[in-house]
Amino acid sequence: MREEDDPAATAPSAPVKRHRLSTRLWHWTTALCVYVLFTSGLGIFNAHPRLYWGDYGANFDRPWLELARFGSAWTLPSTYDLALSRRWHLAFALVLAFALLAYMLWSLANRHVTRDLALRKADLRWATIRREIADHARLRFPRGAAALRYNVLQKASYIAVIFILLPVLTFTGLAMSPGMDAAWPWLTQFSGGRQSARSIHFIAAWLLFAFFLVHIVMVLLAGAGNGLRGMITGWYRVPEARPGDRDGEGERESAGEGRP
Amino acid sequence: MTSPLSRRALLSGLTVGAAGMLAGCDRLGRDEDFRKALFSAENMHKWLQRSLQDRDALAREFRPDQRSPFFRGNGTLNPGTPAYAALWRNGFVDWRLRVDGLVGRPLSLSLAQLQAMPQRVQTTRHDCVEGWSAIGTWRGVPLATVLDAAALSTRARYLVFHCMDDMGGGVDYYESIDLVDAFHPQTILALALNDALLPVRNGAPLRLRVERQLGYKHAKYLSRIEAVADLSAVRGGHGGFWEDVAGYDWYAGI
Numbered sequence: 364m365r366e367e368d369d370p371a372a373t374a375p376s377a378p379v380k381r382h383r384l385s386t387r388l389w390h391w392t393t394a395l396c397v398y399v400l401f402t403s404g405l406g407i408f409n410a411h412p413r414l415y416w417g418d419y420g421a422n423f424d425r426p427w428l429e430l431a432r433f434g435s436a437w438t439l440p441s442t443y444d445l446a447l448s449r450r451w452h453l454a455f456a457l458v459l460a461f462a463l464l465a466y467m468l469w470s471l472a473n474r475h476v477t478r479d480l481a482l483r484k485a486d487l488r489w490a491t492i493r494r495e496i497a498d499h500a501r502l503r504f505p506r507g508a509a510a511l512r513y514n515v516l517q518k519a520s521y522i523a524v525i526f527i528l529l530p531v532l533t534f535t536g537l538a539m540s541p542g543m544d545a546a547w548p549w550l551t552q553f554s555g556g557r558q559s560a561r562s563i564h565f566i567a568a569w570l571l572f573a574f575f576l577v578h579i580v581m582v583l584l585a586g587a588g589n590g591l592r593g594m595i596t597g598w599y600r601v602p603e604a605r606p607g608d609r610d611g612e613g614e615r616e617s618a619g620e621g622r623p
Numbered sequence: 624m625t626s627p628l629s630r631r632a633l634l635s636g637l638t639v640g641a642a643g644m645l646a647g648c649d650r651l652g653r654d655e656d657f658r659k660a661l662f663s664a665e666n667m668h669k670w671l672q673r674s675l676q677d678r679d680a681l682a683r684e685f686r687p688d689q690r691s692p693f694f695r696g697n698g699t700l701n702p703g704t705p706a707y708a709a710l711w712r713n714g715f716v717d718w719r720l721r722v723d724g725l726v727g728r729p730l731s732l733s734l735a736q737l738q739a740m741p742q743r744v745q746t747t748r749h750d751c752v753e754g755w756s757a758i759g760t761w762r763g764v765p766l767a768t769v770l771d772a773a774a775l776s777t778r779a780r781y782l783v784f785h786c787m788d789d790m791g792g793g794v795d796y797y798e799s800i801d802l803v804d805a806f807h808p809q810t811i812l813a814l815a816l817n818d819a820l821l822p823v824r825n826g827a828p829l830r831l832r833v834e835r836q837l838g839y840k841h842a843k844y845l846s847r848i849e850a851v852a853d854l855s856a857v858r859g860g861h862g863g864f865w866e867d868v869a870g871y872d873w874y875a876g877i
Contacts, residue, residue, distance in 0.1 A: 398644060411754035418685070418748060421755035423693045436642070440649050445752065446870040447652055453877060454664035541750045542668075542876025545682045545835045546675040552683075557748060557756050579637065 378592075381511065381599035386475065389466040390594055393529075396459035397571060399451055400532075402439035404568055406448030409433055414565055418556035427562070460533045467525070479513060480522055486515040504585045507604030520574060528571050535564040662870070669874040673803065681809055682834035685746040691757040694749075694816060696824030699788035699796065702844055707787050715828040720812075724783070724850035727774030734814070734828055740764045743811050751838040752875065761832050763813035767806045769848070779850035783857055784831055784842040790864055798842040799854055799862040799873075800833055809834040812845065837875035839865050 382390075412433075413426035420426065435441040439451055470476045485491060495514045498504070505514065513521065537543045538551045538560035554560035582590045586602070593599035651657045701707075710718045715734050722730040746760040766782070782805050786796040804810055813832045814821060821827040826843025833840050840863070851857060859867025866873050 399648065402645065402648075407754065410752070413755075418689065419691045419756045419758045421691065421695050421751075421757045423695060424691065436645070439645065440652050441645055444869075446865070446872075449752070449872070450658075450661050450664070450870065451648070451652070453668060453872075454661050457664055457667055539750070540672070540877040541682060541748075541837060542672040542676065542835050544748075545680040546672060546677075548683050557750060561754060583634070 378598035378600045379511065380597050381593045382597050383473070383475065384597065385466065385469050385473070387594055387597060389462055392462045393459060396455045396462070397575070399439060399455040400459060401568060401572060402437060403448040403451035403455070404564075405433040406438035406440065406443070407445060407452060408565065409438060409443060409448075410445045414562040415558040416555065416562060417558055420558040428565075456533070456536060459529070463525070463529050463533070480518055480525075482515065482518055482522070486518060491515055502584055504602070506602040508601070509604075510602050511599070520577075524571065524574055528567055528574070532564060532567045532571065535560040535567065539564065658870075662872075665872045665874050668872075668877045672876045676835070678803060679808055680835075682747055685748065685758050687746055687760055690746065690759055690817065694757050694759040694825065695755075696822070697751060697753075697838065699790070699843065700824045702788040704787070704789055707844070711823065711827070718828055718846075720829060720845060721847040722769060722773040722850075723847070725776035725779040725852060726770075726850050727776060728772070730769070730773050732769070737764055737812065737814060737829065740768055742814075743808070745809055745811070745832070745834070747809070747832070747834050749838055749841070752871070760817050761811065761813040762815040762818075763811035763829075763832065765808065766810045766812055766831075767808075769812060770805060770850075773850075775850055778852050781851050781854055781862070783849040783851055783854070783862075784845055785847040785849065786842050787844040787846050794864070796842060796844070796864045797858060798831070798840050798864070799851075799857070800831075800836075800840065804833050804835065807833070807835065835876055839863070839871060840875045 408430075409432040412430045413420070413422075414428040415424055415426050432443070438448065440447050467476075470480075492515055495516050498514075499516060504510070505512075534550060535554050537547070538554040539557055544551045544557070551557055551560060554563060589600050589602075652661075718734060720730075720732045720737065722732070741764070742762050743765050744760060744762045746758065749757045749759065770782075779802070781799045781801055783799045784797060786798075788796045790796050800810070809832065811832050813826075813830050814828070816822065816825050821830060826841075826845075829845045830843040831841050831845065849857075854860065854862040854873075858864075861867045862873040863871070865871040
């Protein structure tokens, strides 16, 4: 059944503007960058699939992790080519890092961060967190006005990705560069040495991959068509509230980030 | 589900999409114009790093007790040619380092002459493009000293390092750096590693150390330093063996 023919889907409300242009542009730019960086990063990892802690680490030192090379479905390019993997990686790293910087500054300036992402007292109440986890576990997604707000789990994961994971990836990436080691020696030392930086970079990349999987699954379960349209065009159709549903906490009036 | 797309369609779409992305990116990676755009990021990194670095900013130096227990070799572990074997058998007394090209006073330096010049000792981290690192103590002659002795011409922009290791089909390894790195205090022609003469696997009798760049720039088994005005006429034109044959970045600071 097509959406237009489904009375339940069309009846409730006209689409609302959910995501700002800056958010949508950043989202898809970053999605592309993360795809290229993850796959080309695994291609680079394949050149020496061992990880160490500390300043040095090479074949005769003891790695904390030693893996087989990632297969051709995982790496960019699909056949082993360290030089080309690096070209992809280092070009898109620039795009990711500067897009992130611009988005952070812009989101602070237009109050996207304080309005939509910042955790509020109500979010941090144990009862709220417990209910959100229970709702997620039962795949019971918010409807009505509550669907326009980020819940505590969404906020926490978006904050973790934007303000922790992506910056950690950027800075540990830089910490591996011998040129940056001379320019900003504190960067490598703060990472615990070049090999620690490489290990942290690898772990953070897989945490980002884990976020990607959960993110995709959640989008699929919550209504992929509506979610995708929201992130592409900005327009989002609010799912009708269930009878008797509590409409979020009712604490805030402003709902979607696109609202004035 | 009220979505126009079913979950299964989306999941298989994702799988097909990922395969398609990869195939598309693979194809892009072979396209000449796209490669040109992709490879231009190197210039951006070089510009950013050179802007953030002091010209003489030093790579971190370590204490001798922080060294790797074993400093591995990589790439060529022994040039293996009869000519190299003959030099090695004689303790490299017949070996000479030629310094020529755009210089006022071409040089031919013996090992003893290089040993007699002022030396710099530095314990630094060697960062391989493959991802591993090793820390070792190098001793050698600052490249600046040799270039001054050779009266480097003001027309010179790059130093090309010619090596004795045959990379196959009679093609010797080579590398190049610009004057910023050539006159950097940590850029030395290393004669010794960890308080002993350079082992064969690490580039005996002489190798370059250019500490703010990745390992492949640190040419081993040196035989000649050539000063040039530009790199396009040298060998494959990209400034180094791996740059020519595999598309590695010429600027290896990242």
